[in-house]
Amino acid sequence: MRVRMLAAAAVAVLTVGGTAACGGSADDSGAVTLKLGFYAAAGDPADTTMRELVKEFTAANPSIKVELEVAPYVKFFERLRTQIAGGQAPQVWLSDGVLVQEFAARGALADLTDRVKTVNADDYSGIELNRDAKGRIYGFPQGAQTPVLFYNKKLFADAKVAEPTADWTYDDLAAAAKKLTTDTNGDGKPDTYGFRAYSPGFTESWWPIIKAFGGDIVTDGNRKVVVDSQQSKAALDWMLGAMGKDGFAPDYATTEGLGKGVVHTLFATGRVAMSYGIYARSLPATTAGVDFGVAPMPKGPAGRGNVAIVNSWVVNKTASAAQADAAWKWITFFSGEGPQRKWAELGEAIPINKKVASTALPADRHAFLDSLDAATDLGVNAVWSEYTEALSKRINEALSGATPVDTALTAGQKDAQEVIDRFYAGQTQ
Amino acid sequence: MTVLTGRAGKAGKAGKTAADRRPSARKRLAGERAWAIGFASPYLLHLVALAAWPLLASLWFSMTDYDLVSSPKFIGFDNFVRMFNDGLFWRTLGNTAYFAVLFVPTQTALALGLAIALNQRLRGMALFRAAYFVPVVSSWVVVAYVADAVFNPQTGLANQVLDFFGLPAENWLQDPALVIPTLAAVAVWKGVGYMMVLFLAGLQAIPEERYEAAKIDGASAWNRFRYITLPGISGTTFLVLVLTSIETLQSFEQVFVMTDGGPHGASELTVLHLYRQGFQFFQMGYASAIAWVLFVLVLALTLVQFRLQRRWVHYA
Numbered sequence: 001m002r003v004r005m006l007a008a009a010a011v012a013v014l015t016v017g018g019t020a021a022c023g024g025s026a027d028d029s030g031a032v033t034l035k036l037g038f039y040a041a042a043g044d045p046a047d048t049t050m051r052e053l054v055k056e057f058t059a060a061n062p063s064i065k066v067e068l069e070v071a072p073y074v075k076f077f078e079r080l081r082t083q084i085a086g087g088q089a090p091q092v093w094l095s096d097g098v099l100v101q102e103f104a105a106r107g108a109l110a111d112l113t114d115r116v117k118t119v120n121a122d123d124y125s126g127i128e129l130n131r132d133a134k135g136r137i138y139g140f141p142q143g144a145q146t147p148v149l150f151y152n153k154k155l156f157a158d159a160k161v162a163e164p165t166a167d168w169t170y171d172d173l174a175a176a177a178k179k180l181t182t183d184t185n186g187d188g189k190p191d192t193y194g195f196r197a198y199s200p201g202f203t204e205s206w207w208p209i210i211k212a213f214g215g216d217i218v219t220d221g222n223r224k225v226v227v228d229s230q231q232s233k234a235a236l237d238w239m240l241g242a243m244g245k246d247g248f249a250p251d252y253a254t255t256e257g258l259g260k261g262v263v264h265t266l267f268a269t270g271r272v273a274m275s276y277g278i279y280a281r282s283l284p285a286t287t288a289g290v291d292f293g294v295a296p297m298p299k300g301p302a303g304r305g306n307v308a309i310v311n312s313w314v315v316n317k318t319a320s321a322a323q324a325d326a327a328w329k330w331i332t333f334f335s336g337e338g339p340q341r342k343w344a345e346l347g348e349a350i351p352i353n354k355k356v357a358s359t360a361l362p363a364d365r366h367a368f369l370d371s372l373d374a375a376t377d378l379g380v381n382a383v384w385s386e387y388t389e390a391l392s393k394r395i396n397e398a399l400s401g402a403t404p405v406d407t408a409l410t411a412g413q414k415d416a417q418e419v420i421d422r423f424y425a426g427q428t429q
Numbered sequence: 430m431t432v433l434t435g436r437a438g439k440a441g442k443a444g445k446t447a448a449d450r451r452p453s454a455r456k457r458l459a460g461e462r463a464w465a466i467g468f469a470s471p472y473l474l475h476l477v478a479l480a481a482w483p484l485l486a487s488l489w490f491s492m493t494d495y496d497l498v499s500s501p502k503f504i505g506f507d508n509f510v511r512m513f514n515d516g517l518f519w520r521t522l523g524n525t526a527y528f529a530v531l532f533v534p535t536q537t538a539l540a541l542g543l544a545i546a547l548n549q550r551l552r553g554m555a556l557f558r559a560a561y562f563v564p565v566v567s568s569w570v571v572v573a574y575v576a577d578a579v580f581n582p583q584t585g586l587a588n589q590v591l592d593f594f595g596l597p598a599e600n601w602l603q604d605p606a607l608v609i610p611t612l613a614a615v616a617v618w619k620g621v622g623y624m625m626v627l628f629l630a631g632l633q634a635i636p637e638e639r640y641e642a643a644k645i646d647g648a649s650a651w652n653r654f655r656y657i658t659l660p661g662i663s664g665t666t667f668l669v670l671v672l673t674s675i676e677t678l679q680s681f682e683q684v685f686v687m688t689d690g691g692p693h694g695a696s697e698l699t700v701l702h703l704y705r706q707g708f709q710f711f712q713m714g715y716a717s718a719i720a721w722v723l724f725v726l727v728l729a730l731t732l733v734q735f736r737l738q739r740r741w742v743h744y745a
Contacts, residue, residue, distance in 0.1 A: 084498050400603075
C-alpha cells in the first residue's frame, strides 16, 4: 500500500514537472508560448516601445503567445544566470553584445549560424562582430553602439575654436582641448575641461585610444593578450598628460569622485567640451538641450581605433523546436524596417537595419555609421567580463598615477592572460 | 528498568493493577518524543531544506567546476588550490582584515561611549537614542547618498572642513590609502546605534546598589567604571565583539553600493570577490570554495573569541 502511494506521488510529481517543462512548447493547435527577456529600467521609454512591438508581433502571429521578462540591466543578468541554472531562462533574450560569447561558450545558447544564412547579411550591420573564432554565430544584432567624438558647439563657438573634422589627429584634439579648458571662477581648477579622457567605461576611453596609437588588447581569436607594448604605453602616457601636465581633462580621482554613472553626464552637463561617446550618449545630451555635433574619433599613428558593441538577440539552447522557430520569427520581425524605425526613434542605439540607419540618422550623425563600418569587436570571448576587469584594474592604477604605466601594462597583460588561459586550457571549442 | 520488568511479570500472573493500566514510563516518553518531533518538524524541515541542504550542496559545488549552465564536474580540491595561489583572493582577505581592524574596536568603543552617555534619566533622551538608531534601519543605498554628501571630493562636507582649516582636500573614496578607513567610518556611523542599544541593555542590568556601595566606599568615577561597569557589561561586550566580527567578515552591500571594490580593487572585500566569481564570471564552484574558507575563518574567529572570553567575561 505504502509503495503504491509513493509511486502515485512520484507519478504526480513527474506529471506536474513534465507539464511545466512542456509549458512553452507548441500544443496540438500549433500555439506556442515564448518567454522573451530584455533589460530596461522601470519607466524607461525602451520598455514601452518594446511592449508595443511585442503587441504588433503577436497580432501578426496569433499562434505565438509572448510572456515578457523585464528587469534593469544588472538585475536582469544576475537573475538570468540563476534562471539558466534552474532551467527557467527565457527562450529568447536581449544580450549585451559583450556577453554573447560568455553564454555561448558555456552551452547556454542555440547556434544561429544556419538561420543567419537565410537572411541577406548585407542588409544588417554587426553580424560579423558576433562571429566567434570558429565562425559560429550565436546572436543576431538588435542595436549597435560605437564611440565617436561628441563636441559642444556652443563651447567651441565661445572659445572661437574650429569644430573637429575628419582630418583631426590627437595633436589637434589636444590643442583644441587646451583652448577649451577654462577656469571662470579663478579657484585654480577648471570649470570646463576641453576633453574627457578617462572613463570607467573603457569603450569610450583607453580601449580605442590604445588602438589608435597602434597598440592592441587581444589578438589570435581574442585569446592572446598583447596590451603590454610601447604603443599602449604611448597611448596611456598621452592620457596621463591630458589629465596631468596639459590639464585639459579631469583626472582619475575627479572623474571617479563624481559617482557611478555620472561620468556619462559630464558632456551633457557642459563640464567637458569634448568626449568620446557611444550612440546612447546622444539621449542625455539632447535631453539637456546641448547643441552638439559628432565627428570621427581623431587619427592616431595607427588610425582611429574604432570599436563596436552589437547588442543581440540570443536563443536559449533548451528552447523547443517550435519555440526556437518562434524566437527566430521575433528576431526577424524586430530587424524589419517598421520595428527598427520605431526603435530608432528612442535614440538609444544605431539601427542594425542599414536601410533604416541611413535614413533614421540625420546626416550630421553619420559619423556613427562610418565608425560602425570600420569597427572591430571589443575583444569578446568566453571570459570577457573577467579578463577585462583584471586588465582595467591595472590600467586604472596607471591612469590614477598609483603605478608606473610600464608596470601596470605588464601586470595587466599577465593577469588578463591568466584568466583566458584558465578557461581555454584543454577546451576544444 | 529491572524493577518495572519485575512488576510487569508479577502483574501478568495476578491480573492488571491500576498502576499497570497507566502507560509505562517508556511509552510516555515515546509519546512525548513524538509530540516534540511533531512540533519541531516545521522548523526541522526548514532547517534541512533551506539551511542544511544548501550548505551541503555548496560544499559539493566547492569541489566542482560549475558554471551554472553545464553540470558540475568534480575536480577535488582544485578550487582550494587555486584560491591559495590567487593573489586577488589574498588581497581581498587583507582588505577585509584591515577593514575589521578599523571597524570592530572603533564601533565597540563608540557604542559603549554613546550607551554610557545616553544611559541617563533626562528629558528627551529617547529622542537621542532614536536618532542614533535611525542609520541602522536605513538601507545602504540611502547611506551611500549621505556618505557622498560628506566625502565627495568636490562638494563634500569633509573637504569643506579641511579647507576651513587650510588643509588640502582628500579623495576619500578614490584614494587607495583612504578608501578602507573611510568605509569603516561610514560603517561605524551606520551600525553604532544597534550596538549602543545592546550596551544600554547591559548597563541597565547592573544593579544600582553596586554603584551606591562603591560611592559610599569613596570609589572615583573611573574606578566605578573600571571595576563595576566594565565587568558588569563584559557579557554584552563579548556579544558585540562576536556579532561585529562576523558582520565585518560578511561585509558586501556597503562596498557593492559605495565603491564597487574601487579604486582598482583597493576596497574589494572577500564577499564582493566571491559574488563576482559566482554571479558575474560563471564560477560558482570557485565562489563556493571561497564561501567555505570564509565560513571556516568566521568559525575559527568565533571559537577563539569564545575561548578567550573565559578570561575576561563575568556573568553575574
